[in-house]
Amino acid sequence: MNPNDGPAAALSDPPVTVLVVDDDELTRTGLRALLSAKPDIDVVGEAADGAEVLPMVERLRPDVVLMDVRMPEVDGIEATRRLRSALADPPKVVVITTFENDEHVYDALRAGASGFIRKRAPSRQIAHAIRLVAAGDSLLFPDAVRRLATARPARRDGAAGRAALLTGREIEILRLMAEGHSNQGAATALRLSLETVKTHVGNVLTKLDANNRTQAVVMAYEAGLLGAGPDDR
Structure with a gap:
């Protein structure tokens, strides 16, 4: 955070x-x-x-x-x-x-x-x-x-199927979320408008069927979108 x-x-x-x-x-x-x-x-x-x-x-x-x-x-x-x-x-x-x-x-x-x-x-x-x-x-x-995520056994069945629906930009947003960025922080990092980032975040939550950003990040680890190291991008 x-x-x-x-x-x-x-x-x-x-x-x-x-x-x-x-x-x-x-x-x-x-x-x-x-x-x-x-x-x-x-x-x-x-x-x-x-x-x-x-x-x-x-x-x-x-x-x-x-x-x-x-x-x-x-x-x-x-x-x-x-x-x-x-x-x-x-x-x-x-x-x-x-x-x-x-x-x-x-x-x-x-x-x-x-x-x-x-x-x-x-x-x-x-x-x-x-x-x-x-x-x-x-x-x-x-x-x-x-x-916490990488110490657990992989549970990639359902998460991987939902993650496959994400676009490349949505995965970028998800990785920034995993680094602790807010919507404004992600907008600055990607040089996008705040409203555009909010739209992408909403799409990520919908496609992953996640209740919030934290749950979406957990699911991204389970789907293999995020690695164990700090430089997994």
Whole structure:
């Protein structure tokens, strides 16, 4: 993720509403306290398990769910899947994790989470992550996602078939997305208009049947469009 590419929230905008989900009460309390100190973020509720997420989201309608990936009953992966399957307009999901190389994080990204962040990250970084995904961008750490993707067995059957529909320009856009560029960053790199890049990104998501940019990047790794090295272009 390039923080300079991400949109900045204006204090005049409505606050971003957040549901905090973690089985550890101390973690939930700490996250609520840290985030509630931000004038543009409103923590509207807490859940102790993934089983509580869907009914609470239906009731509270948060913009973002800050979701623990490991929980004893229903984990963050399954909770994310339930949101995606049950709701026409699900909230964005940011996974919070102790270790960024946790294989469960990758599964959560596959399920449609917009990104992940470590629990021990400074509060300003967690707040930035929430603002970023609420604005429709991705929270992507290219090196970490590459490591997670290439450490997994290849699953290229469905992904490869969908990836075959992409044009050369769309693959270029997808590779820039994998490097952490925003739409504006990709437009600058390719000398295209922002609207043209947005159109290409929309086509990529549609053709890959991806919920967001992060999931599209995960699918690109599975389809073999992106390699393990930093210079795979």
